[in-house]
Amino acid sequence: MKTLRIRTFTLLCFFFILSLPWIFYIAAHFLETNTFSFANSQSPNEALQDQLTETVRLIESNTFNWTDPNWQYQLQARLQEAKLDAVILNASDQVIYESNPDSHSAFTSTERFSVLEDGQLRGKFVIYLPETHRVQFISIFAGLLLAFFIVAVEMRRFLLKPLERMSLAARQIAAGDWAVRLPASRITEIAEVRDGFEVMVKGLQTSSRKQVELEEERRFVIAAVAHDLRTPLFALRGYLDGLEQGIAQSPEKISRYLTVCKEKSAQLDRLVEDLFSFTKMDYLETQLNNETVDLTFVLRKSMDSLSPLAQQKQITISSQFTDDCIIRCDTHLLERAMNNLLDNAVRHTPPDGEIVAMCYKDGNKVKFTIRDSGPGFSSEELPHVFEPLYRGEISRNRLTGGSGLGLTISQKIIRRHGGELTAGNHSEGGALLSGWIAAK
Numbered sequence: 001m002k003t004l005r006i007r008t009f010t011l012l013c014f015f016f017i018l019s020l021p022w023i024f025y026i027a028a029h030f031l032e033t034n035t036f037s038f039a040n041s042q043s044p045n046e047a048l049q050d051q052l053t054e055t056v057r058l059i060e061s062n063t064f065n066w067t068d069p070n071w072q073y074q075l076q077a078r079l080q081e082a083k084l085d086a087v088i089l090n091a092s093d094q095v096i097y098e099s100n101p102d103s104h105s106a107f108t109s110t111e112r113f114s115v116l117e118d119g120q121l122r123g124k125f126v127i128y129l130p131e132t133h134r135v136q137f138i139s140i141f142a143g144l145l146l147a148f149f150i151v152a153v154e155m156r157r158f159l160l161k162p163l164e165r166m167s168l169a170a171r172q173i174a175a176g177d178w179a180v181r182l183p184a185s186r187i188t189e190i191a192e193v194r195d196g197f198e199v200m201v202k203g204l205q206t207s208s209r210k211q212v213e214l215e216e217e218r219r220f221v222i223a224a225v226a227h228d229l230r231t232p233l234f235a236l237r238g239y240l241d242g243l244e245q246g247i248a249q250s251p252e253k254i255s256r257y258l259t260v261c262k263e264k265s266a267q268l269d270r271l272v273e274d275l276f277s278f279t280k281m282d283y284l285e286t287q288l289n290n291e292t293v294d295l296t297f298v299l300r301k302s303m304d305s306l307s308p309l310a311q312q313k314q315i316t317i318s319s320q321f322t323d324d325c326i327i328r329c330d331t332h333l334l335e336r337a338m339n340n341l342l343d344n345a346v347r348h349t350p351p352d353g354e355i356v357a358m359c360y361k362d363g364n365k366v367k368f369t370i371r372d373s374g375p376g377f378s379s380e381e382l383p384h385v386f387e388p389l390y391r392g393e394i395s396r397n398r399l400t401g402g403s404g405l406g407l408t409i410s411q412k413i414i415r416r417h418g419g420e421l422t423a424g425n426h427s428e429g430g431a432l433l434s435g436w437i438a439a440k
Helices: 006-033 043-060 069-082 134-174 188-245 251-281 295-312 331-348 406-416
Strands: 085-090 095-098 110-117 120-128 291-294 316-321 326-329 354-362 365-372 420-425 431-438
Touching: 006 134, 006 188, 043 069, 043 085, 043 110, 043 120, 069 085, 134 188, 188 251, 291 295, 291 331, 295 316, 295 326, 295 331, 295 354, 295 365, 326 331, 326 431, 331 354, 331 365, 331 406, 331 431, 406 420, 406 431
Parallel strands: 316 354
Antiparallel strands: 085 095, 085 120, 110 120, 291 326, 354 365, 365 431, 420 431
16 A cells, blocks of 8 residues: 655645635636636726726716606616616715615625715715625635544544554554554554554564463473472471381391382482473573584583493493584583483483484585484374473383473574474484584
8 A cells, every 4th residue: 555654645745725716716706707818807806896987977977867757767777787876865864775685795895985065064875895705715624624624534544543542552552462463553653653563563562472371381390300309308208207117137138128218319310400491492592602612522521421321221331423523602501411311311221222322414514313223202202302391201200301391402402503303213213303504
């Protein structure tokens, strides 16, 4: 839709207000004179002056016939022919003759004359001139009123109503009603405000939707963590009560009770740490502590930190790295992500299994994969792998020792670095986690 600048609209309004009265005047002039020309506009005035002169001469030269009915009849015919009216008064201002008593108004032009004979006032008479420009003046006034009315209607249509509707829409949005229809306008400035208003509404809708999603996720996380904390806490309290009450009397039994308590406390520690990291990822500052680093260095550190746990299960961790995996990243966060991925692989790989980590450059991306020889992901698990607290275990038990937040945290960290992390299964069996980060 083509729009007008408000300056252009204002100028058009002024031009219309000035033009319409002039058009009405020209139309009235044409209806009266049957011509659009104003060149002979003085001719009617000259003819009127001639008629007036002859009428004045007729009245002044017949003072003794003012009261004669026959003469008055002749004067009446003369006045009708000249389109004039007259009133004749005697010296005492008494009316002797009046041609048309009902045609006079306060706006009618008049010519007044006094007749003197031998130095004495004989009488007076008044000539009422025809209203030659009355129609034109009325037409100009009517055109001006119509122009103001039309301009007022159009200003309300193009300016006031869109602003009123946008004000109403703002109140509806403040009340939580997002289903608002913003008005269209042919004024460019108002159309731009409307477009900006629409962008704001869409942004508010997106923000509100994200807030609702985050609130739902927060409630879910709190409920799930409360459930997960209860299980190890209940077991820990039970074993501690057993130790306190002397149930475990032999050194072997006491040692087993203490070992279980240490395992449960380690589970609690891991759960709290994962929950802290997950919450922190939602409130991290946009600016990361980026530095140039070799991704293979980060992966080797993570592999070294998990080697003791892998050795306990007799799991072999091997690597296939190239020398050009240089990226810019927050080393601490990225190491946390890789630890989570490798920890997940170690926990789900059976004893005597194998984990293979790969890293290589592909174009402007540095890609990495972590493959284990475990059971892999089922078709039901794959769509939910990166959901918070999802472990693919119906009973939500802790047999694998996971919190259900590790993969979620890793994906968030990789995405914060502009990359992506996906999950799948290797063609030869086992889970396969693949990701990439932009190369330096």
